[in-house]
Amino acid sequence: MIDLVEEISHLKKQKQATILAHYYQEGEIQELADFTGDSLKLARAATQVETPVIVFCGVHFMAETAKMLNPEKQVLLPDLQAGCSLADSCPANKLARFQEMLRENGRKLHTVTYINSSAAVKALSDWIVTSGNAEEIIRRVPAEYEILFAPDRHLGQYLQEVTGRKMILWNGSCMVHEIFSVGDLLKVKKQMPRALTIAHPECPANIREHSDFVGGTEGMLKYVGGFKEPMDFLVATEANMMWQLESKFSRHRYHPVPGITCACNKCPHMARNTLEKLRDCLAAGRPEITWQPEFGKAREVLQRSLLN
Ligand code: 13P
Numbered sequence: 281m282i283d284l285v286e287e288i289s290h291l292k293k294q295k296q297a298t299i300l301a302h303y304y305q306e307g308e309i310q311e312l313a314d315f316t317g318d319s320l321k322l323a324r325a326a327t328q329v330e331t332p333v334i335v336f337c338g339v340h341f342m343a344e345t346a347k348m349l350n351p352e353k354q355v356l357l358p359d360l361q362a363g364c365s366l367a368d369s370c371p372a373n374k375l376a377r378f379q380e381m382l383r384e385n386g387r388k389l390h391t392v393t394y395i396n397s398s399a400a401v402k403a404l405s406d407w408i409v410t411s412g413n414a415e416e417i418i419r420r421v422p423a424e425y426e427i428l429f430a431p432d433r434h435l436g437q438y439l440q441e442v443t444g445r446k447m448i449l450w451n452g453s454c455m456v457h458e459i460f461s462v463g464d465l466l467k468v469k470k471q472m473p474r475a476l477t478i479a480h481p482e483c484p485a486n487i488r489e490h491s492d493f494v495g496g497t498e499g500m501l502k503y504v505g506g507f508k509e510p511m512d513f514l515v516a517t518e519a520n521m522m523w524q525l526e527s528k529f530s531r532h533r534y535h536p537v538p539g540i541t542c543a544c545n546k547c548p549h550m551a552r553n554t555l556e557k558l559r560d561c562l563a564a565g566r567p568e569i570t571w572q573p574e575f576g577k578a579r580e581v582l583q584r585s586l587l588n
Protein backbone atom coordinates (compact mmCIF):
# COMPACT_ATOMS: atom_id res chain seq x y z
CA MET A 281 0.00 0.00 0.00
CA ILE A 282 2.83 2.46 0.87
CA ASP A 283 4.54 1.46 -2.39
CA LEU A 284 1.34 2.05 -4.31
CA VAL A 285 0.90 5.51 -2.77
CA GLU A 286 4.52 6.39 -3.60
CA GLU A 287 4.10 5.07 -7.11
CA ILE A 288 1.00 7.25 -7.63
CA SER A 289 2.76 10.36 -6.26
CA HIS A 290 5.73 9.70 -8.54
CA LEU A 291 3.54 9.13 -11.64
CA LYS A 292 1.47 12.22 -10.83
CA LYS A 293 4.61 14.38 -11.01
CA GLN A 294 6.04 12.59 -14.02
CA LYS A 295 2.82 12.87 -16.04
CA GLN A 296 2.02 16.40 -14.78
CA ALA A 297 -1.37 15.35 -13.50
CA THR A 298 -3.80 16.80 -10.96
CA ILE A 299 -6.04 14.44 -9.01
CA LEU A 300 -9.63 15.52 -8.25
CA ALA A 301 -11.66 13.29 -5.91
CA HIS A 302 -15.31 13.37 -4.88
CA TYR A 303 -16.19 12.99 -1.19
CA TYR A 304 -17.74 9.57 -1.97
CA GLN A 305 -14.35 8.06 -2.88
CA GLU A 306 -12.55 5.81 -0.41
CA GLY A 307 -10.53 7.79 2.15
CA GLU A 308 -7.23 6.47 0.77
CA ILE A 309 -8.06 8.08 -2.59
CA GLN A 310 -9.29 11.36 -1.07
CA GLU A 311 -6.08 11.52 0.93
CA LEU A 312 -3.99 11.47 -2.25
CA ALA A 313 -6.07 14.01 -4.14
CA ASP A 314 -5.03 17.59 -4.90
CA PHE A 315 -8.65 18.69 -4.62
CA THR A 316 -11.61 17.04 -2.90
CA GLY A 317 -15.15 18.36 -3.13
CA ASP A 318 -18.80 18.03 -4.02
CA SER A 319 -19.90 18.12 -7.65
CA LEU A 320 -19.99 21.93 -7.81
CA LYS A 321 -16.63 22.53 -6.14
CA LEU A 322 -14.94 19.91 -8.31
CA ALA A 323 -16.43 21.26 -11.55
CA ARG A 324 -15.15 24.71 -10.61
CA ALA A 325 -11.78 23.35 -9.47
CA ALA A 326 -11.39 21.60 -12.83
CA THR A 327 -11.35 25.02 -14.51
CA GLN A 328 -8.44 26.15 -12.28
CA VAL A 329 -6.15 23.17 -12.93
CA GLU A 330 -2.79 24.17 -14.39
CA THR A 331 -1.40 20.76 -15.36
CA PRO A 332 -2.21 19.24 -18.79
CA VAL A 333 -3.73 16.11 -17.23
CA ILE A 334 -6.69 15.72 -14.83
CA VAL A 335 -7.43 12.37 -13.18
CA PHE A 336 -11.01 12.42 -11.99
CA CYS A 337 -11.71 10.05 -9.11
CA GLY A 338 -15.49 10.06 -9.20
CA VAL A 339 -18.08 8.82 -11.66
CA HIS A 340 -18.43 9.20 -15.42
CA PHE A 341 -20.68 12.29 -15.52
CA MET A 342 -18.21 14.14 -13.26
CA ALA A 343 -15.21 13.38 -15.47
CA GLU A 344 -17.29 14.28 -18.53
CA THR A 345 -18.13 17.64 -16.91
CA ALA A 346 -14.43 18.28 -16.24
CA LYS A 347 -13.64 17.52 -19.90
CA MET A 348 -16.43 19.77 -21.19
CA LEU A 349 -15.11 22.65 -19.10
CA ASN A 350 -11.50 21.88 -20.17
CA PRO A 351 -11.56 20.75 -23.81
CA GLU A 352 -7.81 21.17 -24.18
CA LYS A 353 -6.89 18.97 -21.20
CA GLN A 354 -6.57 15.22 -21.04
CA VAL A 355 -9.18 13.94 -18.56
CA LEU A 356 -8.74 10.43 -17.21
CA LEU A 357 -11.22 8.32 -15.23
CA PRO A 358 -9.69 5.27 -13.46
CA ASP A 359 -12.69 3.09 -14.37
CA LEU A 360 -14.81 4.05 -17.36
CA GLN A 361 -17.65 1.83 -16.07
CA ALA A 362 -18.13 4.06 -12.99
CA GLY A 363 -21.68 5.17 -13.85
CA CYS A 364 -24.61 6.55 -11.84
CA SER A 365 -28.15 5.23 -11.35
CA LEU A 366 -29.53 8.75 -11.65
CA ALA A 367 -27.80 9.43 -14.97
CA ASP A 368 -28.97 6.01 -16.23
CA SER A 369 -32.59 6.75 -15.32
CA CYS A 370 -32.80 9.53 -17.90
CA PRO A 371 -31.78 8.53 -21.45
CA ALA A 372 -31.49 11.53 -23.79
CA ASN A 373 -33.93 10.17 -26.39
CA LYS A 374 -36.65 9.69 -23.75
CA LEU A 375 -36.14 13.18 -22.34
CA ALA A 376 -36.25 14.69 -25.85
CA ARG A 377 -39.54 12.89 -26.58
CA PHE A 378 -41.07 14.05 -23.30
CA GLN A 379 -40.02 17.67 -23.93
CA GLU A 380 -41.51 17.46 -27.42
CA MET A 381 -44.79 16.07 -26.11
CA LEU A 382 -45.06 18.85 -23.51
CA ARG A 383 -44.26 21.54 -26.09
CA GLU A 384 -46.78 20.12 -28.57
CA ASN A 385 -49.33 20.53 -25.79
CA GLY A 386 -48.50 24.23 -25.66
CA ARG A 387 -46.44 24.13 -22.45
CA LYS A 388 -43.67 26.76 -22.15
CA LEU A 389 -40.76 25.02 -20.47
CA HIS A 390 -37.34 25.41 -18.99
CA THR A 391 -35.57 22.11 -18.40
CA VAL A 392 -33.50 22.16 -15.21
CA THR A 393 -31.22 19.15 -14.98
CA TYR A 394 -29.20 17.77 -12.08
CA ILE A 395 -25.52 17.47 -12.95
CA ASN A 396 -25.89 13.69 -12.40
CA SER A 397 -26.80 13.19 -16.06
CA SER A 398 -25.16 12.41 -19.39
CA ALA A 399 -23.70 15.08 -21.67
CA ALA A 400 -26.50 14.41 -24.21
CA VAL A 401 -29.10 15.16 -21.51
CA LYS A 402 -27.23 18.30 -20.45
CA ALA A 403 -27.28 19.44 -24.08
CA LEU A 404 -31.12 19.22 -24.02
CA SER A 405 -31.30 21.38 -20.87
CA ASP A 406 -31.63 25.09 -20.14
CA TRP A 407 -29.91 24.86 -16.75
CA ILE A 408 -27.65 22.43 -14.89
CA VAL A 409 -27.80 22.32 -11.11
CA THR A 410 -25.89 20.61 -8.34
CA SER A 411 -26.94 20.09 -4.73
CA GLY A 412 -24.90 23.24 -4.03
CA ASN A 413 -26.60 25.74 -6.38
CA ALA A 414 -30.02 24.22 -7.18
CA GLU A 415 -32.14 26.58 -5.10
CA GLU A 416 -30.45 29.64 -6.55
CA ILE A 417 -30.89 28.45 -10.15
CA ILE A 418 -34.56 27.51 -9.65
CA ARG A 419 -35.19 31.06 -8.42
CA ARG A 420 -33.54 32.39 -11.62
CA VAL A 421 -36.03 30.69 -13.96
CA PRO A 422 -38.57 33.31 -15.15
CA ALA A 423 -42.03 32.77 -13.64
CA GLU A 424 -43.75 32.46 -17.06
CA TYR A 425 -41.95 29.15 -17.69
CA GLU A 426 -42.89 25.78 -16.24
CA ILE A 427 -39.93 23.81 -14.92
CA LEU A 428 -39.24 20.26 -16.02
CA PHE A 429 -36.79 18.91 -13.44
CA ALA A 430 -34.72 15.79 -14.26
CA PRO A 431 -33.69 13.20 -13.31
CA ASP A 432 -33.94 13.07 -9.45
CA ARG A 433 -37.53 13.14 -8.21
CA HIS A 434 -36.47 13.39 -4.55
CA LEU A 435 -34.20 16.38 -5.09
CA GLY A 436 -36.95 17.87 -7.28
CA GLN A 437 -39.55 17.37 -4.57
CA TYR A 438 -37.22 18.94 -2.00
CA LEU A 439 -36.65 21.95 -4.27
CA GLN A 440 -40.41 22.37 -4.71
CA GLU A 441 -40.73 22.46 -0.92
CA VAL A 442 -37.99 25.05 -0.32
CA THR A 443 -38.67 27.34 -3.29
CA GLY A 444 -42.46 26.93 -3.47
CA ARG A 445 -42.07 26.49 -7.25
CA LYS A 446 -44.18 23.70 -8.74
CA MET A 447 -42.25 21.49 -11.16
CA ILE A 448 -42.80 18.55 -13.50
CA LEU A 449 -40.55 15.81 -12.05
CA TRP A 450 -38.69 13.09 -13.96
CA ASN A 451 -38.99 9.76 -12.16
CA GLY A 452 -35.33 8.99 -11.35
CA SER A 453 -33.57 8.31 -8.08
CA CYS A 454 -30.18 7.51 -6.58
CA MET A 455 -29.81 3.84 -5.63
CA VAL A 456 -27.77 4.78 -2.53
CA HIS A 457 -30.00 7.48 -1.06
CA GLU A 458 -33.22 5.68 -1.91
CA ILE A 459 -32.60 2.78 0.46
CA PHE A 460 -32.16 4.43 3.86
CA SER A 461 -34.52 2.89 6.37
CA VAL A 462 -36.77 5.37 8.16
CA GLY A 463 -37.61 2.66 10.73
CA ASP A 464 -33.94 2.22 11.63
CA LEU A 465 -33.37 5.97 11.62
CA LEU A 466 -36.17 6.40 14.18
CA LYS A 467 -34.73 3.56 16.31
CA VAL A 468 -31.25 5.16 16.35
CA LYS A 469 -32.76 8.57 17.11
CA LYS A 470 -34.50 7.04 20.14
CA GLN A 471 -31.22 5.55 21.36
CA MET A 472 -29.38 8.85 20.77
CA PRO A 473 -31.96 11.58 21.42
CA ARG A 474 -29.37 14.39 21.36
CA ALA A 475 -27.89 13.37 17.99
CA LEU A 476 -28.59 15.55 14.95
CA THR A 477 -29.53 13.99 11.62
CA ILE A 478 -28.04 15.29 8.38
CA ALA A 479 -29.47 14.08 5.07
CA HIS A 480 -28.67 14.60 1.40
CA PRO A 481 -31.60 16.02 -0.66
CA GLU A 482 -31.37 12.88 -2.85
CA CYS A 483 -33.02 11.08 0.12
CA PRO A 484 -36.78 10.44 -0.02
CA ALA A 485 -39.16 12.72 1.89
CA ASN A 486 -39.63 10.25 4.79
CA ILE A 487 -35.91 10.54 5.65
CA ARG A 488 -35.71 14.28 5.01
CA GLU A 489 -38.65 15.03 7.28
CA HIS A 490 -36.86 13.43 10.25
CA SER A 491 -33.63 15.35 9.59
CA ASP A 492 -32.27 18.45 11.27
CA PHE A 493 -30.35 19.50 8.19
CA VAL A 494 -30.86 18.75 4.50
CA GLY A 495 -28.08 19.66 2.09
CA GLY A 496 -25.42 18.46 -0.32
CA THR A 497 -22.06 17.14 0.85
CA GLU A 498 -20.39 20.57 0.95
CA GLY A 499 -23.38 21.94 2.85
CA MET A 500 -23.06 19.11 5.38
CA LEU A 501 -19.43 20.03 6.05
CA LYS A 502 -20.37 23.64 6.62
CA TYR A 503 -23.25 22.71 8.93
CA VAL A 504 -21.23 20.29 11.05
CA GLY A 505 -18.27 22.71 11.21
CA GLY A 506 -20.55 25.28 12.83
CA PHE A 507 -20.86 23.16 16.02
CA LYS A 508 -17.93 23.93 18.30
CA GLU A 509 -18.82 21.43 21.07
CA PRO A 510 -18.51 17.66 20.32
CA MET A 511 -21.78 16.28 18.92
CA ASP A 512 -23.24 13.08 17.51
CA PHE A 513 -24.42 13.21 13.89
CA LEU A 514 -26.53 10.61 12.12
CA VAL A 515 -25.46 10.73 8.49
CA ALA A 516 -27.84 9.89 5.64
CA THR A 517 -25.57 9.94 2.62
CA GLU A 518 -22.90 7.76 1.00
CA ALA A 519 -20.73 6.17 3.69
CA ASN A 520 -17.36 7.56 2.50
CA MET A 521 -18.59 11.06 3.34
CA MET A 522 -17.83 10.14 6.93
CA TRP A 523 -14.12 9.97 6.15
CA GLN A 524 -14.20 13.60 5.03
CA LEU A 525 -16.34 14.67 8.02
CA GLU A 526 -14.03 12.86 10.44
CA SER A 527 -10.87 14.28 8.93
CA LYS A 528 -12.16 17.88 8.91
CA PHE A 529 -14.13 17.86 12.18
CA SER A 530 -12.76 15.07 14.35
CA ARG A 531 -14.30 16.55 17.53
CA HIS A 532 -17.68 15.09 16.51
CA ARG A 533 -18.88 11.48 16.27
CA TYR A 534 -20.59 10.28 13.08
CA HIS A 535 -23.00 7.37 12.72
CA PRO A 536 -24.28 6.05 9.38
CA VAL A 537 -28.04 5.81 8.96
CA PRO A 538 -28.59 2.12 8.02
CA GLY A 539 -30.06 0.92 4.74
CA ILE A 540 -33.32 -1.07 4.54
CA THR A 541 -31.73 -4.46 3.94
CA CYS A 542 -28.11 -3.92 5.02
CA ALA A 543 -25.57 -1.22 5.81
CA CYS A 544 -25.00 -0.96 2.04
CA ASN A 545 -25.00 2.81 1.77
CA LYS A 546 -21.89 2.70 -0.42
CA CYS A 547 -22.12 3.71 -4.04
CA PRO A 548 -21.02 0.71 -6.15
CA HIS A 549 -20.14 3.04 -9.02
CA MET A 550 -17.87 5.24 -6.94
CA ALA A 551 -16.30 2.09 -5.49
CA ARG A 552 -15.07 0.99 -8.93
CA ASN A 553 -12.16 3.41 -8.58
CA THR A 554 -9.31 1.90 -6.58
CA LEU A 555 -5.71 2.91 -5.86
CA GLU A 556 -4.53 0.21 -8.31
CA LYS A 557 -6.74 1.58 -11.10
CA LEU A 558 -5.62 5.12 -10.27
CA ARG A 559 -1.99 4.02 -10.63
CA ASP A 560 -2.70 2.15 -13.86
CA CYS A 561 -4.56 5.02 -15.50
CA LEU A 562 -1.80 7.48 -14.62
CA ALA A 563 0.80 5.11 -16.06
CA ALA A 564 -1.12 4.32 -19.28
CA GLY A 565 -2.80 7.71 -19.88
CA ARG A 566 -6.20 5.98 -20.18
CA PRO A 567 -9.13 5.38 -19.86
CA GLU A 568 -9.68 8.87 -21.21
CA ILE A 569 -12.85 10.94 -21.69
CA THR A 570 -12.79 11.93 -25.34
CA TRP A 571 -14.62 14.93 -26.82
CA GLN A 572 -18.08 14.07 -28.18
CA PRO A 573 -20.24 16.15 -30.56
CA GLU A 574 -22.86 16.93 -27.85
CA PHE A 575 -20.19 18.34 -25.50
CA GLY A 576 -20.23 21.76 -27.22
CA LYS A 577 -23.90 22.50 -26.44
CA ALA A 578 -23.66 20.92 -22.97
CA ARG A 579 -20.61 23.08 -22.22
CA GLU A 580 -22.57 26.28 -22.90
CA VAL A 581 -25.29 25.20 -20.44
CA LEU A 582 -22.70 24.19 -17.84
CA GLN A 583 -20.79 27.45 -18.09
CA ARG A 584 -23.94 29.56 -17.81
CA SER A 585 -25.18 27.55 -14.83
CA LEU A 586 -22.07 26.78 -12.80
CA LEU A 587 -19.49 29.42 -13.57
CA ASN A 588 -21.59 32.60 -13.68
P1 13P B 1 -22.84 16.37 -4.07
O1 13P B 1 -21.54 15.89 -3.51
O2 13P B 1 -22.65 17.40 -5.13
O3 13P B 1 -23.78 16.77 -3.00
O4 13P B 1 -23.47 15.13 -4.87
C1 13P B 1 -23.79 13.94 -4.29
C2 13P B 1 -23.82 12.81 -5.25
O5 13P B 1 -24.65 11.94 -5.18
C3 13P B 1 -22.82 12.73 -6.26
O6 13P B 1 -23.03 11.63 -7.05
Ligand code: SF4
Nearest residue numbers: 364365454455456547
Ligand atom coordinates in the same frame (compact mmCIF):
# COMPACT_ATOMS: atom_id res chain seq x y z
FE1 SF4 C 1 -25.09 8.31 -8.70
FE2 SF4 C 1 -26.06 7.94 -6.25
FE3 SF4 C 1 -23.69 6.95 -6.85
FE4 SF4 C 1 -24.01 9.61 -6.60
S1 SF4 C 1 -24.21 8.10 -4.99
S2 SF4 C 1 -22.92 8.53 -8.23
S3 SF4 C 1 -26.10 9.85 -7.38
S4 SF4 C 1 -25.63 6.34 -7.80
